[in-house]
Amino acid sequence: MSTIGYFLRGGDDMSGEKILQLGLLGMAGTVGLAGPAAARAFYNFQTPVTPIGRDVLFIHDLFLIIIAILFLIGTGALLYSVFAHSRRRRAHAATFTQPVGRKQWLWASTPFVALLIIDYLILGIPALHSIWALADTADAQMTVQVTAHQWHWQYQYPAYGIGFSSDLSTPQQQIDNQAPKNPHFLLQVDHPLVLPTHEKIRLMLASSDVIHAFWVPAFGIKQDVVPGYLRKTWVQIDKPGVYRGQCAELCGVGHAFMPIVVRAVSPAQFQQWVTQERAREAAVAATASATYSETQLLAQGRHVFQTLCAACHQLNGLGLPGAFPPIAAGHPFAASAPMIAALRARGFYRQGEIVEGPVVNHIRIVLHGIPGTPMPAFAAQLSAADIAAVITYERNDFGNHTGDVIEPAQVAALEDGH
Amino acid sequence: MSAVNPAIEHLHEPHHDAPPRGITRWLYATNHKDIGVMYLVFGVLMFFVGGLLAELIRSELLTPTMRVLSPEAYNQVITIHGLVMVFAAVMPITTGFANYLIPLMIGAPDMALPRLNNWGFWLLPAAAILLVLPWGLKLLGIGTGTIDTGWTMYAPLSIQAGPGADFAFVAVLLLGLSSTMASINILVTIAQQRAPGMSWLKLPVFVWSWVVTALLLIAVFPALMAGCVMQIADRHFGTHFFSAAGGGDPVLWEHIFWFFGHPEVYILLLPTTGILPHILATFARKPMYGYKAQVYSFVAIGVMSIIVWAHHMFTSGLPAGVEIYFMLSTMAISIPVAVLFFCWFGTIWRGSMTFETPMLFALGYIVLFGIGGLTGLVLSDAAADQQYHNTYFLVAHFHYALFGGPIMGIFAGLYYYLPKMTGRMYSETLGRWHFWLTLIAFNVVFMPQFLLGIAGMPRRIPDYALQFAPLNMVSSIGAFLLGATQLLFLYNLARTVFGTAGAPASARVWEGSSGLEFTLPSPPPFHTFSTPPVIE
Amino acid sequence: MNAVTEPHHPYYIPRPSPYPIVLSAALFLLGLGAALRVNALAAGWWALGLGALLFAYVLFRWFGEVIGESRAGLYRAQEDRAFRWGMLWFITSEVVFFASLFGVLFYERNIAVPWLASFNAAHTSWAPFSPWPHFTAHWPNSGPAGTPFEVVNPWGIPALNTLLLLSSGVTVTWAHAGLRAGRRLQLKAGLLLTVALGLTFLGFQAHEFAEAYRDLGLTLHSGVYGATFFILTGFHGLHVTVGAIMLSAILVRAWKGDFTPEHHFAFEAASWYWHFVDVVWLLLFVFVYWL
Numbered sequence A: 001m002s003t004i005g006y007f008l009r010g011g012d013d014m015s016g017e018k019i020l021q022l023g024l025l026g027m028a029g030t031v032g033l034a035g036p037a038a039a040r041a042f043y044n045f046q047t048p049v050t051p052i053g054r055d056v057l058f059i060h061d062l063f064l065i066i067i068a069i070l071f072l073i074g075t076g077a078l079l080y081s082v083f084a085h086s087r088r089r090r091a092h093a094a095t096f097t098q099p100v101g102r103k104q105w106l107w108a109s110t111p112f113v114a115l116l117i118i119d120y121l122i123l124g125i126p127a128l129h130s131i132w133a134l135a136d137t138a139d140a141q142m143t144v145q146v147t148a149h150q151w152h153w154q155y156q157y158p159a160y161g162i163g164f165s166s167d168l169s170t171p172q173q174q175i176d177n178q179a180p181k182n183p184h185f186l187l188q189v190d191h192p193l194v195l196p197t198h199e200k201i202r203l204m205l206a207s208s209d210v211i212h213a214f215w216v217p218a219f220g221i222k223q224d225v226v227p228g229y230l231r232k233t234w235v236q237i238d239k240p241g242v243y244r245g246q247c248a249e250l251c252g253v254g255h256a257f258m259p260i261v262v263r264a265v266s267p268a269q270f271q272q273w274v275t276q277e278r279a280r281e282a283a284v285a286a287t288a289s290a291t292y293s294e295t296q297l298l299a300q301g302r303h304v305f306q307t308l309c310a311a312c313h314q315l316n317g318l319g320l321p322g323a324f325p326p327i328a329a330g331h332p333f334a335a336s337a338p339m340i341a342a343l344r345a346r347g348f349y350r351q352g353e354i355v356e357g358p359v360v361n362h363i364r365i366v367l368h369g370i371p372g373t374p375m376p377a378f379a380a381q382l383s384a385a386d387i388a389a390v391i392t393y394e395r396n397d398f399g400n401h402t403g404d405v406i407e408p409a410q411v412a413a414l415e416d417g418h
Numbered sequence B: 001m002s003a004v005n006p007a008i009e010h011l012h013e014p015h016h017d018a019p020p021r022g023i024t025r026w027l028y029a030t031n032h033k034d035i036g037v038m039y040l041v042f043g044v045l046m047f048f049v050g051g052l053l054a055e056l057i058r059s060e061l062l063t064p065t066m067r068v069l070s071p072e073a074y075n076q077v078i079t080i081h082g083l084v085m086v087f088a089a090v091m092p093i094t095t096g097f098a099n100y101l102i103p104l105m106i107g108a109p110d111m112a113l114p115r116l117n118n119w120g121f122w123l124l125p126a127a128a129i130l131l132v133l134p135w136g137l138k139l140l141g142i143g144t145g146t147i148d149t150g151w152t153m154y155a156p157l158s159i160q161a162g163p164g165a166d167f168a169f170v171a172v173l174l175l176g177l178s179s180t181m182a183s184i185n186i187l188v189t190i191a192q193q194r195a196p197g198m199s200w201l202k203l204p205v206f207v208w209s210w211v212v213t214a215l216l217l218i219a220v221f222p223a224l225m226a227g228c229v230m231q232i233a234d235r236h237f238g239t240h241f242f243s244a245a246g247g248g249d250p251v252l253w254e255h256i257f258w259f260f261g262h263p264e265v266y267i268l269l270l271p272t273t274g275i276l277p278h279i280l281a282t283f284a285r286k287p288m289y290g291y292k293a294q295v296y297s298f299v300a301i302g303v304m305s306i307i308v309w310a311h312h313m314f315t316s317g318l319p320a321g322v323e324i325y326f327m328l329s330t331m332a333i334s335i336p337v338a339v340l341f342f343c344w345f346g347t348i349w350r351g352s353m354t355f356e357t358p359m360l361f362a363l364g365y366i367v368l369f370g371i372g373g374l375t376g377l378v379l380s381d382a383a384a385d386q387q388y389h390n391t392y393f394l395v396a397h398f399h400y401a402l403f404g405g406p407i408m409g410i411f412a413g414l415y416y417y418l419p420k421m422t423g424r425m426y427s428e429t430l431g432r433w434h435f436w437l438t439l440i441a442f443n444v445v446f447m448p449q450f451l452l453g454i455a456g457m458p459r460r461i462p463d464y465a466l467q468f469a470p471l472n473m474v475s476s477i478g479a480f481l482l483g484a485t486q487l488l489f490l491y492n493l494a495r496t497v498f499g500t501a502g503a504p505a506s507a508r509v510w511e512g513s514s515g516l517e518f519t520l521p522s523p524p525p526f527h528t529f530s531t532p533p534v535i536e
Numbered sequence C: 001m002n003a004v005t006e007p008h009h010p011y012y013i014p015r016p017s018p019y020p021i022v023l024s025a026a027l028f029l030l031g032l033g034a035a036l037r038v039n040a041l042a043a044g045w046w047a048l049g050l051g052a053l054l055f056a057y058v059l060f061r062w063f064g065e066v067i068g069e070s071r072a073g074l075y076r077a078q079e080d081r082a083f084r085w086g087m088l089w090f091i092t093s094e095v096v097f098f099a100s101l102f103g104v105l106f107y108e109r110n111i112a113v114p115w116l117a118s119f120n121a122a123h124t125s126w127a128p129f130s131p132w133p134h135f136t137a138h139w140p141n142s143g144p145a146g147t148p149f150e151v152v153n154p155w156g157i158p159a160l161n162t163l164l165l166l167s168s169g170v171t172v173t174w175a176h177a178g179l180r181a182g183r184r185l186q187l188k189a190g191l192l193l194t195v196a197l198g199l200t201f202l203g204f205q206a207h208e209f210a211e212a213y214r215d216l217g218l219t220l221h222s223g224v225y226g227a228t229f230f231i232l233t234g235f236h237g238l239h240v241t242v243g244a245i246m247l248s249a250i251l252v253r254a255w256k257g258d259f260t261p262e263h264h265f266a267f268e269a270a271s272w273y274w275h276f277v278d279v280v281w282l283l284l285f286v287f288v289y290w291l
């Protein structure tokens, strides 16, 4: 104890200094080495299941070893110097200021030659290989269109005429710490992207609002999606399984809440799934002309609200002052004056009470969104029944008592032609 | 020269006089030391503001779904943390060193353009206020708080953002003006004010590091300013620079931002790589190794840093050939940086070293920035970067580079020059505690983040999946320790500046120090080198 | 290093000055006002107004002081060199600013627009996914969702403006020659002509903008063409305005008898700036109007 105190107080005794330095660098060394080592042993990339993923893991492993060695050499030299060249050991410093003589120049240039070789040969060549491989989206057996929205993904299979949106299915209660967390907390969705194994699949990526990034670690790909532009990438999965990823570009408040879940199945199972999915979509389409009881609508509406709308308007329907208007009655919307004016102009906002305006406007807003604001258009993502349900729910919960019951047909009627 | 016109005399600041009294000494300052001190004080203060925001980030990330901050507030906090640390902490501090030291180091009576100098400084508080003002407005019920797009301000998220974004873009314009003015002044001073005999290749390395830094600032900041004007235009005047509907491209903003942003990281780094060799040479009691090699490396780093920017955009969908070019050119930068490392090693090699606090921080710099640099090398691999990009691996890289480099270098420089500036020694004991705890805590904060990134945790998320929980907790606890440690530094600083506790410092201050600044008494008089020294 | 003192160092260090901080405050107010105004907050007008007043006042006073010092002969070779290099570096930063704007023009025209057009449905591999199935690359262009517009004919007003600015470059050089040779009348006449040419240029430019908005449908909203057109010509126009103000101030000083054949940094600074603005215009004429 007293020695430590002594070291920290400083003083002229160089042996204290020396040990101090040794300790410092030794520790930094251990941490620096333990890092990559631990990375390799416990916290490596998720096991890659695509050719690109394996390439990248190979590069990564190689890299960690090389930088660990470089780090060791560097820290070793520093340690040695601190130890051997302290004042205690050498009362008189040398006076050289640059390499002299052929041998020393040679010696001084080795590190740079080594770095060049490492950069361009050892690391550069495998990298070139996988960059080219990554760019090669030709000869795909299937193409899937991926569209990013604030804040969920939408998948379409043009070859099969099916498509759906894929939303975070972690209940808001778990996010608010009011329920125990699922092991796949924040990495679960209602409709995963289903892909066949062993086939080269091209992904066409687009965004409807801001830049997002499609990232599934086990596939070794990360691709930004840029609104108004198309991006391509490809995967070829060799192992059936469930692979989880996340949006990897800051896209607003819901950025942490738009996971990607891919279920890879054998081609035969994939065909089966396509059949099921077609049937499901047909059933959903049929709901547009069905009628539902108020209880059914309220239950479904609550579900839709909690999965889709609560991200912005919050579970309790109170919204967020200034950003997202409340759905609940009696809560003045603390927005900027122009925002309130815009809402008023739509006949929708009355100071202090909301969602009690005309039903038609309400439906239109949910169908087509409010252009120029984060309020998205849901026409492409939600069935008429779901929209009817969520509007019924909004108008009869949160202290709203309009008593309106909206049926899918009302929504369908407004769906095309504003 | 003929006799001085008597009419002029009253305009002259009487030399060797005491500094002006009262607050106007600072508000109206034209003296390079006073302005330098203001830069330093402002920067250190803002480092604590940025650090406080970092503590908020780490509190939110202590466990999954902490609700210290809402997701909106979280995005605003990380954005302002990044902007404040980069623009309001590190840059002002290094500029403070430049203002204080360059005239002393080159034997000039002052900076070449003293009033411009003061103007450059006072733009900084203005910009800092604009950055955080939207939070104040929000309290009054106006707007949605400050900018929440990340410090990179990518369009079109930035177009969608609330009024806070306008404040931020305007703030960046003021910051750009400030940096441009400071850089002009520094370049002119170095070119014009050198004492007789101080040839270019006799300039201290620190001065050289600033030649390159200032040139870089002039070469890239105006581009960012132009970009900010376009952002404001897209937000409010209906233009389509960054919107596909009008033929524009969001990726264009990325190009603009990183054309500035990559050189910017060297703008942050270079001044401290300039201070480092002085400190190493002083405490190794040995002349600096490889002076010319270091100067050429600065120049090489400066030039190369302008042509590698798109390594930040490897996932944005650039054509493969473009990615390969940017990968190869980025890798090339590691060569001149490694030359600097080599010279640092050469400087202490076979020296006669002692380990006072500045030396400890300098050695810590080599190790920590070494880790930052080496992991940068990893990131420059366009294929592997697909996995690292926007994960905590990247966050760890740039904190090792930014804290391990500039911040460690700033600590080293502050401890090194504090006795010179104040005339009193700081507490060596406290300094050592500060170093040790910083070193340990820093690694505890950011080493786990490498692992988190490798395991797949994206950056800029307030909540995360459960497998990331243990390491995040370690990181957060480390951050609290790191924050507390910096209070130690603050105390040591305050006690040296305001107290009388420290022993008086000699002119040399350190046994091994050399350079013109150490020929002056500590603290140096208000006006120095009114008659220039002659360098042999 | 060994420091030996030498007797005389004639270098002027100005007294503490209130102007820098007040100028910063003025810019703060202007920035604040702009940020508030674009968000339709009324307080913005106050901040803008106050900022502008303060700005004008400080510049007036600050330059006044500098001119006073210059007249008093405080500036000698050293200060003169410092000012010169300062101005040159400042112009360099302006060059970068305009270079970035030209870079944007280049990017939008040669990268962004062709890229968007590559999603044309005619390109089979994109077909089912095309966000803009009918878009084709051409320049000028207002983008896939843009409105139609016409471009300004380069051989009308723009060509005339080129001529005006080029001659103003000549007249300012002529004025300089007069100053150096001690022919004050030539100095004043040259400056007067230059300012007049600059103002005429601005008048034409304003007319052209009005016409573009009124008759050609060419506005800020006209996609990337409108955006790059107006930002480039707009910022150039702003610089011409600043240059004209600088030259007018120089003219007033020349009238009052300032400047000697050896000693006239302010004149040179203004004329460098003017030449810089000239060169930018030439590039504008070629890349924005003509090609």
Ligand code: HEA
Pocket: A070, A071, A074, A075, A078, B152, B265, B266, B268, B269, B311, B312, B313, B314, B330, B331, B333, B334, B337, B338, B341, B366, B367, B369, B370, B371, B372, B373, B374, B375, B376, B377, B379, B380, B381, B385, B388, B389, B390, B394, B397, B398, B401, B402, B405, B406
């Ligand atoms: C001071 C700041 C700083 C510095 C100096 C660097 C230095 C480098 N950086 Fe870093 N970087 C940042 C700050 C910095 N960076 C920031 C802030 C970001 C993220 C921005 C954001 O997205 O928000 C970033 C992001 C970033 C990326 C983008 C990653 C991505 O977004 O996907 C890349 C990719 O190439 C990269 C590479 C590099 C490289 C090759 C260097 C090279 O200069 C490194 C060269 C150094 C070496 C090669 C070390 C050599 C030393 C030895 C060989 C001796 C070793 C000895 C011992 C250890 C004792 N950086």
Ligand code: HEA
Pocket: B047, B048, B049, B050, B051, B052, B054, B055, B057, B058, B078, B079, B081, B082, B083, B085, B086, B090, B149, B150, B151, B152, B395, B399, B402, B403, B406, B407, B445, B459, B460, B461, B462, B479, B482, B483, B484, B486, B487
């Ligand atoms: C020089 C630059 C710099 C520095 C020094 C730091 C320092 C720190 N940063 Fe910084 N950071 C950035 C630049 C920097 N950062 C940038 C550019 C980003 C990217 C932003 C973006 O995504 O856009 C970022 C992002 C970032 C993140 C990622 C957020 C995310 O992606 O979600 C995290 C998370 O841990 C983090 C943590 C820290 C911590 C713990 C420190 C610590 O080192 C801080 C040390 C602590 C202190 C100095 C606090 C001391 C203060 C007190 C104890 C309070 C006392 C108060 C008063 C006296 C007023 N930072």
Ligand code: CUA
Pocket: A148, A149, A151, A211, A212, A213, A247, A248, A249, A250, A251, A252, A254, A255, A256, A258
């Ligand atoms: Cu979508 Cu982040």
Ligand SMILES: [Cu+2]
Pocket: B261, B262, B265, B309, B311, B312
């Ligand atoms: Cu970079």
